[in-house]
Every structure is written in C-alpha cells, then in structure tokens.
Amino acid sequence: MTTTASDTSVDLGSPLTPAHLLRATAPLDVLVGTDVRDRVDRGRAYLRTVLADDERPVYGAKTGFGALVGFAGRSSEADQCDNTLAHLGAGQGPDLPQDIARAALLVRTWSLAQGLSGVSAHVVSGLSAMFATTFVPAVPRYGSVGASGDLIPLAYAAQALRGRGHAYLDGVRLPAAEALASAGLSALQLDGRDALALVNGTSVTTAALALAQSSVRSSHRALADLTCLLVDVLGADPGFTDPRLISAFGHTGAVTVASWMRSMLDGTTPTGLRALQEPYSIRCSPQLLGAAEDALRYVDGIVAADLGGVSDNPLFFPGDDLVAHGGNFFGQPAAFAADVLAMVTASLGNLAERQLDLLVDPARNTGLPPMLAAGPGQQHGLQGVQLATTAFIAEIRRGVLPASTQSLPTNLHNQDVVPFGTQAALRAYDLAELLRLLCGSLALGLRQAVHVGGRRPTARRCAALLDALAVAIEPVDPDRPLDEDVRVAAEVVITGEW
Template structure:
C-alpha cells in the first residue's frame, strides 16, 4: 500500500505541537533523526546496564505490575511483554475516533523518543512508520482512570501494533494483523520495558484534550464573529466594545476579544432602532468571551506542557546513573484543564443559543418574523433548529460536571487517588462538537434573518461572512430539513473560510 504524505514531517527531536496532533488524523511523515536516535540508543544501553545489575530494582522489567510489584515478573523478555499487556485487555464500549487514537500514538511516540523510557530503537522506528499509513488501532473508550497513564486504551493500541486485536485501515475495521499486512507494516516485537513504556503514559488524555482545545478555540473565534454579525444585521451600536470601557474592566482576555470584535465591526452604521442597552447576550459578550479567552490560555499552557513532557514510569537518566520511580504518568493537570474547557464550552454554547433565541423572537429582533419564517404559520423557519439548540445546551450543562473531583481508589489502593483526566478530556471533545453545532445553528439563523428582512451588514468583515454563508446555504424558503445545513454552516464558520 502506498500513501502520499504532503505535509512537513514531524521531527521527534523538535517540540511537538497541537497542530501536529490535528494533522496526525491523516498520513504523516514522522522523522527519527540523528538526535532522537542517539537519545533512544543511549537510554536503551543504560537500561541494559541497569538490568544486568541484580541489586538494582526496575519496576515492570523485573517485577509484576501495579499492586503486584512485590512479586517477580516473568524471566523471558517476550513473556514479560505479554505479562504487561494481557491483563489490560479489559476495555469496553465503542471504539475511540481514529483521529484521537493516532494523535495519542503520536504523543506516545514523541515521549518515548526523548530517551528517558529505555525503549528499543526499532519500537520508535515502527511507530514512525505507522504514521505514513492510515493504520489506526481499534481502542475501546472506557477503562482508563488516567492515573498510571491510560493503561487499558494504550494496551489495546500496543496489541494492535503487534498484530493482535483489531485496527482500522482506510476507515475499515479489520483484524490488526490484516491491517498491518495491507499497510506494509511489520508487527512490533517488544520486551517488558518496551511494552510498559507504550502504555504507562497519559497520551490518550493529552491527545483528546489537545483536539478538544483546537475545536473549542475555532468555535470561540466563530462566536466572536457571529456576535458581530448579529449586531450588524440588527443595526446595533458597537459602543459596548469601546476600548476605554473594556480597559476599565481590567481583564486581558476581554481586551483581546473586544479588539478583535471591533475590527470585525469596523464600518458598521447603527440604525438607532435598538434600545440604548442591548440584552446581556450582546452587551456582555466581550466580557463573557473574554473570560473564556483567559481560561483557554490556561488550557493552552497545560497542553503545551503535556506535549513537551515525558509521561512514563520509571524514567532513566544515564548521565546521572539514576532510575527514577515516580508519578509522571498522573494526568491531573489535563484533568483540571479539560474540566475547565468543558465549563467554557457550556458557557459559550449557552451564549450562542441565547443569541439565536433573541434572533428568532419578534419582540427582541427589531420586527423580524417569528422563528425567521418566510411565511409564519405556513412555514416555520428556524423553529426546529431552535428546539435542537435547547437540547444541545441541556446536554452541555449536564455533562459539564467536573470529572477531576470524582477520584475513586483502585488497584488494591496502590492507585488510591486518581485524576480521571481521560474521562474529562474525552468528554470535553464530545462537548466541543456540540459547541460547533450551536455556532452552526446561529450562523444559519443569521443567514436566514437577512433573507426575511434584516439589513445587509454594513461592516465589510460582517458582509464577507454573510456572503460566504449565503453562497453555501440557500434560504429556508420553503421549509426543509436543516440538519445538514447546520453542519455545513458550522464547518464554514469554525474554519474561518470568509
């Protein structure tokens, strides 16, 4: 099987970025250059030295796992690999999305390539080769507590790379051995340390959080643009964005959001038909979206630290002759960040739903027809879409309960506190999809509003956004199913294609 890879390669000796993880959904070139190879080989050589010393304990290479650390492991290295992985085949539920799994494996590959995990060089080479294909392990969603890393999901991924279990190739689910063969990949051969290094990190959590952040950031930008378009088509006054007013508020996120919104509304001409003070969903939007910006900057920092850190146990430091046993597989930072991201998503989603509710209400939309129907009664315009957005917001609110506060002891109290970062991050990714749909729903409403009597925007940026929506989506006249139109509008506004 041949696959065309067009983007610049990911160099394992250079920093890993969120953009790399987004790109990992498609075939990707991953470079194991001289610097990365030297680190990996040095770490592996040091591991061999340590293992030859009967007086030096090494968790997972000479011992059992988790609560069974007090017992000896298997003598044969290949058997110790099976000893690592077999008992972790306990996941349940639907498969994780392919983009999450491939992003997780890219995080894992970068982490072990830093040379602190003691893995074999051929393991890094095999992982790098996988990314040039469409291969993706089939990994069940449920089973990780994110405390000793994402043990169970990463065990499924590792087994698939060995040719066991199931995998996807070109979107088709099949036995992993068949997928490897069709992709032209060689099954990985692992010893106990290799296997443990591949499962003992928070890579699924980090990947899901990174992808969720990228999606929410795109929706957050779209929410700013759609708020500006709402102000313009209603003929509102952008005075609530006055730089002196926002500066007095004192929050940096609000200042940056208001700056961007002012640029989008540059050139708008108020009609004077709106009330002196708009509802909070318009007037307080820079404060709300600005607070979201401040929170997203915190999540940015956590993601950057996760992508730049080594998540494993133990770690090997050849220069200091140190085998360090500790807790760098504990996903608490990502758990907090994902919970915060869920709260941001629920808040911004609520704003979009309230703005659509304002737009379809003739009492508050400056006289546009109810539900933006082209012929009220004979047609129903955005009525179904507005009902759906109410359901989306209810789901956002229900799911925004923090996961990081739900710690439960497990593993014979070896893992007596756990972060549940995996649940938090995967939940944040789910909610990010709902936020996209809420942005798409509002965008569709704004496109329809102009069709039924709202003015054409007077700000050039707002006019460009409306024109892009109008070119992609026909007016709702007569009624038709709008589910596809909502998704199309969501794609357009979150991609910024205008």
C-alpha cells in the first residue's frame, strides 16, 4: 500500500478524525500552521491581559483547584504548575495501552491548538514535536471519573512531558527524563494555566472511545462478510436479504447492511438441502447487524463532536472579552456513547459465537463433522476455539453494565455528579478486542469447514474471502494450537484486504 503525506501527518488547522488517532501510534508529523500559531498567541495575550486585572477571577491561574477554588493559588507561575499537577499523582493500576496514551495527547493537542485555552505557544509546539518520535507517557489506568477532564491520567502525561515519572520510548519503559533525552525532546516548561489546560479535558476518554469505535466498526463489517460466507458455505438461501423484505422492516441500518450482504452474496446458489427458514443467527442477521449500524452511527456522531470540540475550563474568547467558566470538561456524551458501544459489542459477539456454534454442530451444519474435526475422536478441530469463544462472550457480558449510570459525588461535592465516561470508554476498548477475536474464531471455523467437506463458495466475493483465509492459515489437520491462527484470521477478515 502506498503511503501518502496524509497518512503520516496531522494538520492542527483541520478537523481531527478517528483515522488520525489510529495513525498516532507511529511517528507522525503534527503540523502547526500560521493560523494555529496566531490564534494560540491571541488567546495567550488575552490571558495575560486578564491576569493583569486584579478584579477579574480566573480559575486555576489565581485560585486553588476543585473544591479549593475559594482559596488563593500560589503566587509564582512555576509553583502554580506544580500546585496543579502534584496532588493529581494518585493514579493506580497498569499503564494505559500506548495507543490510547498517544491518541489522548493528540486529542489534547488539537483542543489546545484552537486558541481558547490560553496556553503558551511552546506547549502546542512541544506536544507536536513529541509525535515525531516514539515517546509515550506512562499513564496509570485508574483514577479518572471523566469530569473536570481526565485529571489524574493527564497529569501523569503532563509530568512525563516535563521529565518526571516514566515514559516509553520504542516500547521500552524508562524514566521520563531519560526517554525525553533519548528522543531528542526538551522537557516542557509550564505555568499554572498551561498545566491546568493539559489536564482539564476528557482527552483520554475521547481517545479510548474513538479507538474502540474504529475497532468495533471494522468487526461489524467483517461479521457481515463472515455471515455471508457462512450462508454460502452451508448452501443456504439468501432470500432473507431481499430488498423488498428489508425495506418493509423500515430501519435504515438494516437496509444498509442487507445491501452489503447482497453484494457479498451475489452469485451464490442455494443447495436446496437446508430448511425453509434458517436459524435466527442467519435469517435475522440483517436486522441484528442493521440495528448495530444504527447504533454505531450515533456513536460516530459523538466521536466526531468530541474530536471537533474544545474540552477545557475556563475558555478564553478575546474577541468578546470573555472568560467563560463552565463545564466543557464533562464527558457525559462519551459515557453514553461508550455504553451503547459496549451493548453493540455484546450483541455482535453473541452473533459470532452462535454462528460458530451452528457451524461446528453436525445437527445444524448440513452434515459436516462435529467440531469440524478432520477425523473426530482422533482429532478435535475447533473444539478448543469454541471453548475460548464461550469465555470471550462471558467476559463481554460481564463488562456491559452501563458505567454512565453509576455517578458518585466526590471532591467535597464540587463534583456532585460525574459521568464515568473514562471507565465506559476503556471498557469499550477492551471489549472491542474480544469482539475482534470472536470474528477471528468464526473466520477460522469457516476456513476449516471447507477443508472438512463444506462446499466451496459460489459467490465470487465469498470465494475471495475464503481464498484469503486459506492462504493465511493451514487447515487444522492434524490438531495444533490455534491461538495465533485466530489472530491471523481476524486480521485477514477485519482489514478487508482480500
């Protein structure tokens, strides 16, 4: 695949997309154009004007933080930075996945670059320079409630950029100062406003949600393709995708998905050996996948709004001479969207698991051997893989409890309602990986089904998918460990490069 400039760069003067976040795991050119510099400088100059006016309060620059807003902050700007970050060093648990940490900082950089946060221009430039390297702050997973921004995790990121704490370079965890020096980066110099602006946004939540959304969307389309391959291998009748039938259902997502499926199944010929009506995991798949499509479109909209919005407090509007104190750091939209995404993931995962169960069962798979074993008893085919998929589904179901309904007051009731969007988004990210493995498990089963007597697909696109799987994966004959094969199969079907 040819790499273009847009594949390796992000312009802070243009809208941010989930594709940018996916690319942020590797070195990336983050471009700070003249327009961006000008608006950041205007915001900074206005901040200076406001701070010089003793009659105008500015949260976090002249005051303490959170419940302690009624008290004066430290008089030195450098000390006020430490005042912001030191008390937030209370995170626990394993480090966040590095793709989330990098994506979160890209989201944060874009937000600051809109010029409404009053940050120093060198903060935006310093963050941008980081993306040209493999530097990743080490950020603990637990500590954010997704309100007042992702305060604790972003504080660890800010400290790492200052040379404090730990960071990764080329995947190796190091003291942050050592990682900065090895990457050729200078430690960020921050004042109180800079530090607060770095932490006072829901960028970790947004990043985790966007990455999870991208993964689930890819698995959703892959599962539609795999359903078609299942139909073709079994010789089922594709009439359940008829456009008149689906149009009468009245749901736009189902119409979209059924159109995909008809294209995938074009040319298939039923064997006539199946029952008049297939099990729901086949017959109702356009309705189920279509409902997922409708829900994913809602999540798409939330992700786009989060990526295109400024998450901070306060915001500075020089043209209106306004310092606006409010709640643009409150991650409720992402919390709802992540909970919806988790529910979609559970339903899609359940569909994949049920289809694999159908495929390995000789009572329902039109006479293929049990567990798709090439010599049942002497061999066991997909038996271990099916056990694992059952465990994956149990784990997904356990994690679907909505986080957005679990509000608890904290911070002396300053934060008396909180969205818990961070928990919801990180959970959705974890579940998305299990869904990917379920797709890989089903794909492996379909590859094996043809090896043990299932028919070669008669639809051109279904045959192309099977051929891609057959090139990547040997038949399970004799038995072997299949963990790596599941991951390979997932990569084949989810990337769509077949």
